[in-house]
Amino acid sequence: MAAKKYHSVMLIDDNEIDNLINQKMIEAADIAEHIYTHTGAKSAIEFLKNVSKLPDISKEVLPDVIFLDIDMPLMDGFQFLDEFEKLSEQTRNKCRVVMLTSSINPQDVNKSKKYSYVKEYINKPLSQDSLEKLEV
Template sequence: MANTGKKFQSVMLIDDNDIDNLINQKMIESANICENIYTHSGAKSAIEFLKNMEKLSKLLPNTQILPELIFLDIDMPLMDGFQFLDQFDKLSADTKRHCQIVMLTSSISPQDESRAKSYSYVKRYIRKPLTLDEIRKLIQQ
């Protein structure tokens, strides 16, 4: 698929299922929407990564290293997607402004969808699997 919309510097995938991460990574690569894909199999490591990227951004102010788009699963061990969002809320205003979050989940719970949409930085709620059509919609926003 040729990219007809926005091209991101980097995208982050957060899902405890490595197979889902691999499939989503291949889908994003085939859509050609970004230069870099950061993959995390846990929300805790993803938050630590973002904290480190914030520090690095301060040291390299003209370098764009934070992901512009984060695909976040809800149901994960140790720290679920909502706990990630609560921790994300504690990051800098610049980070929250820069990173758009898309919930990418197998949850069909209306409560999960409603709760996810209550966070201002959650831009979309998509049910797995990630499709090229959903990616097209994201880049055309």
């Protein structure tokens, strides 16, 4: 079964090695033309805010899928989601969020389900199998 194809995806993880591994998995699966990586949720939110102010290019630049880590300094994944909910409707509708985390805490899984934009919860690292099963 072939994985779904996306125009662009975004990785948000404070661990650069995890970002690199996940980026390589996405490239190997050939599911996205563009991959944006952010090592902080704050910079990712700023990027999304700035892009959404440019309606001419936002459809092209906004990621289809955001792979979001939970446990990060300064702004964690849930704080990112709280900020994400304040973004434009166009941005919120275009970007689907997949929690990509090493957390196996059931409370994190349940908390992520409270956000309508979170479509899946996957444990790190990404695998060919998890990418093929992705349904967002």
